[in-house]
Amino acid sequence: MEAYKFKAKVSENGTIIVPEGFDVKNKEVEVIILDEVIQHTPKKSMKEFLDKFSGVLEGIDPDKAKYDYLMDKHK
Template sequence: MEAYKFKTKVSADGTIVVPEGFDVKNKEVEVIILDEIKQSEQRKSMKSFLDKYSGILKGMDPDKAKEEYFKEKHGL
């Protein structure tokens, strides 16, 4: 199966226009629709994620934490 990628806009009546040069007439196709997030919304969500979780592992030794977890899990 060949894959093509292009950007287009869904019209007000719900029609998707395939650019010229793509011969998809009478072919079965799989359509994946991605709703693009505006750049400012993406930055805002990333900033809120970083604000929430930054520093959560600061001053922690991951290897020591793994060791303690396995000791507790296996009753050692």
């Protein structure tokens, strides 16, 4: 079974129009309906991002952290 993906809008009478080029006439098809929910999350400013994450890696030696990780992984 081939799979196709396209966006469509269900009309008021409940029909979905399949775009041209899809030969699905007289064929049995499986229909999955995803109700697209658009969530608008407010974007943070660069200052808010830096305030939240500044100093996270402060005092950590990245080379030592990599070495420790690899030593634990390959024991």
